[in-house]
Every structure is written in structure tokens, then in C-alpha cells.
Amino acid sequence: MRKILIIDEEFNQHKIEREILERELEDIEIIELNYSMEEILKHREGVIGILVQIDFQIDKKFMDQFPALRAISVYGGGYNNIDVKSATALGIKISRSPNYCNHEVAEYVIAMILNFAKKLTYLNKRARQGYWGAKAISNIPIDEWSVEEMDILPQRVHGSTLFIIGYGRIGELVGRKATALGMRVLYYDPNIPTTGNVEGKVTLEDGLKRADFIAITASLNDSSFSLLNSKNISYIKKTAYIINAARGKIIEESALISALKEGKLRGAALDVFSSEPLNIDNPLLNMDRVFVTPHSIYISDKSIMDLKYLATNNLISMLSNGKPEGCVNCQ
Structure with missing residues (x-):
């Protein structure tokens, strides 16, 4: 049976991806994995597509071990984690997920x-310390403020x-x-x-x-x-x-x-x-x-759903000889 791997340590579940893949592709086994290479390589036979997080590195050595692999779709707007040149030489299509966030x-x-x-962070702190009005900026009268005190004015x-x-x-x-x-x-x-x-x-x-x-x-x-x-x-x-x-x-x-x-x-x-x-x-x-902030500004109630739909549909499109917008090496 043909396989799709979901290699991910970011999202806790992949219900959306499963629903789309099972609806659009026939005779598919979907396997969810973390970043353990030992576990990933146990399932290498028959893998035609991979959904992967942007922080998991995929090089030529990795791709060489998946003889049936045809497409890789990245959860994210970038694709620096993938050796695109080697993928192209191996006939493997690569797609990123642009514009979702x-x-x-x-x-x-x-x-x-x-x-x-x-000065919201600073003034929030000052208010919690009991300072109010102009005194939240300085205890010195406004007309006597130094250059440094003027510098922290909103x-x-x-x-x-x-x-x-x-x-x-x-x-x-x-x-x-x-x-x-x-x-x-x-x-x-x-x-x-x-x-x-x-x-x-x-x-x-x-x-x-x-x-x-x-x-x-x-x-x-x-x-x-x-x-x-x-x-x-x-x-x-x-x-x-x-x-x-x-x-x-x-x-x-x-x-x-x-x-x-x-x-x-x-x-x-x-x-x-x-x-x-x-x-x-x-x-x-x-x-x-x-x-x-912890590399998290892309996350919202809407963007994560959009990312899951986009990355999954990109993979399906490439496996169907399509050219999704995010494909970086489709001819």
C-alpha cells in the first residue's frame, strides 16, 4: 500500500490532514511520526509523499532512502530545511505553504x-508599581525633565x-x-x-x-x-x-x-x-x-487551520501532477 508520512513535532493532532488525504487519495496509509530517524526509516517502503515541519532537515541522504517518494510539502512559508537541488535531480517535487499567515x-x-x-510594556509595569499620570514616566516635574526622561515619552x-x-x-x-x-x-x-x-x-x-x-x-x-x-x-x-x-x-x-x-x-x-x-x-x-517572542507570530485561530489545509492540498496536487502556487521546483 502507498504511504503518506506526516513528520511533525509541532502540532498535536492531524485530523484535518487525515480527512483530506483519505478523501482525495485511494489506498493510502497515513503514518504520523516524530523526528526519530529510526522510526521514520521503518516506514520508508512505499512512501510517495511527506508532510513535514519546517524545522526538520531533509537532505539527499534522507531522500535516497525513499525510492517511491514523489512529493514533499512543508508546513511553513519557507523551505530552507530541504535540499531542493537534490530533490529536483531525484524527481521529487517540493512545496512550501505561502500566505497562510x-x-x-x-x-x-x-x-x-x-x-x-x-511605551506600553514600560507603562504597564509602572502602573502595577503604583505610579500614575505623568509621574509614571518620572517623579520630576515635566518642565524639569532631562534629555533621558524626555526620551522615554510615548x-x-x-x-x-x-x-x-x-x-x-x-x-x-x-x-x-x-x-x-x-x-x-x-x-x-x-x-x-x-x-x-x-x-x-x-x-x-x-x-x-x-x-x-x-x-x-x-x-x-x-x-x-x-x-x-x-x-x-x-x-x-x-x-x-x-x-x-x-x-x-x-x-x-x-x-x-x-x-x-x-x-x-x-x-x-x-x-x-x-x-x-x-x-x-x-x-x-x-x-x-x-x-x-518564541517564533510564534504566525500562530492564530485562523492561520493554523489555513496552514493545515494548504500544506495537505499542496501535497495532493503535486501527487496528481499539479503545480500548486507553493511548488518551488515544478516544471
């Missing part, structure tokens, strides 16, 4: 802009500048939401044609120098790897914030930590990191000006 990621960026601008978002790195579907969605707040939106994306005047498009250096908020929504590839290194971070205003909603390795983490420690950057919101999960000793976890 566009709104979730864009909403996170806007939420972090508002959190930083309105900011008006309207009229501030947002620089978006990566202006694909998520980046564009962030831009629309920010425009609705009255922000000035700039963006950098080398994949957008430069012919003609594209409103808002700037160079990386120019955008970094002008931004009050920097949102990273780019894909991770050779050109974006360590894009925000020490040189490029040095262009950023001391009063600016970085929000990384894309991939951790787009930022050179050591350079970011140094900039934060030296006061060359006002703060950062990070959902992704160069290595995950974060080591408990990572300095980012002990910085008041850093807002950390």
Missing part, C-alpha cells in the same frame, strides 16, 4: 510599533517613518496598515524592478538612515543573509527600533547586541533568531529594550 505577521509588526511608540506614530526590508506580500500588507496609521512608508527590495519611479522605494542605506521603525519581512537567501551587519546597523538612528518578523539570520546577532548595549539603537522586537530555541544565557533575554 500574512495577516498575523503584518499585525505583529504593527503591534510592536504601537508597543514601542506608546511617541506619536502618525507622521513617523517606517522602513520595510522585503516588500513582498507581507511587506506590502505591513505598508498598507502603516499608511492607515498615517506613517510614512519606505521600503527596500532588490526583487522589485527599479525602472520608473516606484513610490517609497529607497536604497538600504537611505532607508536605514531615515527610519524611526525598521520592519524586516524579507525571505532568507544569499543576498539577505546577515544583511543587517555591523556596517548597516551603524546607519540607523539611535532613536530607531528594529522589528524582525522574518528570519533570524538576516540580522547579525552579535552586531545587534553590541548596538543595543552601546545605546546605538533604542530597541528591538524579535520573533526569530540565528539559533533556536534561544539559549537561556543569550543577552537578548536580559535587555529591557528587547521584546522577545
